[in-house]
Amino acid sequence: MFDVFYIGKKPHLFSHEVQVQNVDEARKLSKTRFFWIVNYLSDYSDFDFLWEPAPWESQYIHAWPSQWQKDGGTYLIPKNENEGVNYQKTIVPRIKYSESWETDESVEINGFDYTWHPDPSEPPFIYQFGTQHQKTGGPRFVVDGATDTKYVENITADISVGSANAIYFIDHYDQNINKSINSVNSDNLEIIKTRYSSNYLNTIRRIAKKANQKHEYIWICSSVCNYSNFDFSWHPEQWQSRMIHVFASDEQKFGDTFFVHVPSVLEQTHIELLEWHQINFITNISVPRWPIPSVKYSYDNLAESVLKTNLNYPLTQFYRFKKSNNPPTISLWRNKTKTITPLSDDASTAIIPRESKFYINDQVYDYPFIDKSFNYYEKSEEQDIIFISYDETNADTNYEKLKDKFPRATRLHGIDGMVNAIKEAAKISKTPYYYVVFAKTLIYDGFNFDFVPDYMSVPCNYLFHGKNMSNDLEYGTLGVTMYNTKLVKNATTWDIDFTTSFPVRVVPELSALGYFATDPYRAWRTAFRECTKLQSKCIRGQVDIETEYRLHVWTTFAKGDHSDWVLKGANDGVEYAIIANNSYDHLRKINDWQWLRSYFDSKYSTIESQI
Numbered sequence: 001m002f003d004v005f006y007i008g009k010k011p012h013l014f015s016h017e018v019q020v021q022n023v024d025e026a027r028k029l030s031k032t033r034f035f036w037i038v039n040y041l042s043d044y045s046d047f048d049f050l051w052e053p054a055p056w057e058s059q060y061i062h063a064w065p066s067q068w069q070k071d072g073g074t075y076l077i078p079k080n081e082n083e084g085v086n087y088q089k090t091i092v093p094r095i096k097y098s099e100s101w102e103t104d105e106s107v108e109i110n111g112f113d114y115t116w117h118p119d120p121s122e123p124p125f126i127y128q129f130g131t132q133h134q135k136t137g138g139p140r141f142v143v144d145g146a147t148d149t150k151y152v153e154n155i156t157a158d159i160s161v162g163s164a165n166a167i168y169f170i171d172h173y174d175q176n177i178n179k180s181i182n183s184v185n186s187d188n189l190e191i192i193k194t195r196y197s198s199n200y201l202n203t204i205r206r207i208a209k210k211a212n213q214k215h216e217y218i219w220i221c222s223s224v225c226n227y228s229n230f231d232f233s234w235h236p237e238q239w240q241s242r243m244i245h246v247f248a249s250d251e252q253k254f255g256d257t258f259f260v261h262v263p264s265v266l267e268q269t270h271i272e273l274l275e276w277h278q279i280n281f282i283t284n285i286s287v288p289r290w291p292i293p294s295v296k297y298s299y300d301n302l303a304e305s306v307l308k309t310n311l312n313y314p315l316t317q318f319y320r321f322k323k324s325n326n327p328p329t330i331s332l333w334r335n336k337t338k339t340i341t342p343l344s345d346d347a348s349t350a351i352i353p354r355e356s357k358f359y360i361n362d363q364v365y366d367y368p369f370i371d372k373s374f375n376y377y378e379k380s381e382e383q384d385i386i387f388i389s390y391d392e393t394n395a396d397t398n399y400e401k402l403k404d405k406f407p408r409a410t411r412l413h414g415i416d417g418m419v420n421a422i423k424e425a426a427k428i429s430k431t432p433y434y435y436v437v438f439a440k441t442l443i444y445d446g447f448n449f450d451f452v453p454d455y456m457s458v459p460c461n462y463l464f465h466g467k468n469m470s471n472d473l474e475y476g477t478l479g480v481t482m483y484n485t486k487l488v489k490n491a492t493t494w495d496i497d498f499t500t501s502f503p504v505r506v507v508p509e510l511s512a513l514g515y516f517a518t519d520p521y522r523a524w525r526t527a528f529r530e531c532t533k534l535q536s537k538c539i540r541g542q543v544d545i546e547t548e549y550r551l552h553v554w555t556t557f558a559k560g561d562h563s564d565w566v567l568k569g570a571n572d573g574v575e576y577a578i579i580a581n582n583s584y585d586h587l588r589k590i591n592d593w594q595w596l597r598s599y600f601d602s603k604y605s606t607i608e609s610q611i
Helices: 023-029 177-182 202-212 264-266 304-305 354-358 395-405 419-426 484-490 518-534 543-557 563-580 584-591 593-601 603-609
Strands: 003-007 019-022 035-036 061-064 074-078 085-087 128-131 138-142 147-155 166-171 191-194 218-223 244-249 251-263 278-285 295-296 317-321 349-353 386-391 409-412 432-439 441-443 463-467 481-484 504-514
Touching: 003 023, 003 317, 023 035, 023 074, 074 166, 074 264, 074 593, 138 147, 147 177, 166 177, 166 202, 177 191, 202 251, 202 264, 218 264, 218 317, 251 278, 251 409, 304 317, 304 349, 304 354, 304 432, 349 354, 386 395, 386 419, 395 409, 395 441, 409 419, 419 432, 419 484, 481 484, 518 584, 518 593, 563 584, 584 593, 593 603
Parallel strands: 003 019, 003 035, 061 085, 128 147, 166 191, 166 218, 244 278, 295 317, 386 409, 386 432, 463 504
Antiparallel strands: 035 074, 061 074, 128 138, 218 251, 244 251, 317 349, 432 481, 441 504, 463 481
């Protein structure tokens, strides 16, 4: 058997090995052509110390691996000079050794393999092991003389208890506080209930003051969340110990669960926003929120529904037609983040924060914080299209073209009087709003009836631009109008211009081409009615300079078929408005088809046979 040496001052493994300081000393003392260097932490119970290398490998140092490293600290070395290392395959197991290890109380030592050792060829390090949560927090293997740390990433230890021993549970007054507390799967944490104070910064500061002197680290949890699958043994990296750690709520980065170093929070009293703290956003661990309640409403004004509902939760989903089954998660950090969030283009489905009720009067836009970036979640409803005709000569052609492109369009024909026809259309409409297309107009190719009403505003009528093909004017006259069904149905009084007698919004989108001058009377009638309204300034929202310009064009320029009758009608309308002198009884007659025909006949009876 070859000579056996060990390096260091540890107990003998065998009766005959010799302690040396290094390999050179062993080479000088050896009397055999090879000598062994053994490690007192290796298990040699099954090792063959009679092993010899083949003659052609006699010049190599032969090294045996452990279960951890290819160099396990066992060597057969030639006494004479050698030429490199030949690594063997037979493993010499390492045994557990506790003197080099440092382990915190939170680590479950029974689950960690303390036979690990570093590569002997490496310089001295403090080897830091991680946990199931971080690269730090696990055991440390300390080599004598080491000052630098090296992280062992492929081996971790489990911990069952984190550095925090208390949970402060924020009650959002959502009736979920007890359910959230009961969802916590930990018996090692003290639980203290506390109230929410308008924003998380103030709430966390108040909690930190209460926890000071008692807890260095705490969890702050929220009643809006379900903690059934959350691991409260989580801990931060050592270099992040003074940060506020924020766990996502569902997909929301600004979540409702916090790991807090209490002294650090109390030191930062000058900070005005929670985001200005040193924040570690943990997005790979998400805590689900409890589902928010939903309210189905039937009003055409979302604000009306909100004002008539008791908002008992931080957030509530309101929906007119379809509820979103997977709504976005809204941040509750402060008022500015608690946004009213429409989930459809028309805002008929929206998430409403409790605080908004203190701002809203008659429309949701009274609330200053609105986020429209999620308005694609639900598809908006289509509105009915109703084609209104009376005696227009081009009605059939225009309706066929409309119906061919938009099959959902229906026709209402033969109702005497403009207002009567619009109100009758409201009766047959099956949608909250309905488009009206007037028979003397041809739908513009680029108009698709895909505009949606806005449920966040007060109910109103939407007036689209039309182009007058007799004088090229382009504004609300002769355009498509989207009427609010309830406004029209419930209307008992109105001004000379019915559409603008109610809240109205002009949409500057070309919708129709007005081919009204199909014969002398119909050319005259449209021009007469419009210029009577313009001259009397009975249309709400009129701007004087625009009105004067439109009147000037109507009364001085016309082209195409029956252009002379367009000019006659326009100038007759101006004259009639002046004579009527703002008398409602006189002006309202322009909506009566029978009166209009009689008035025309009385002025132009000598040419009646030509019409």
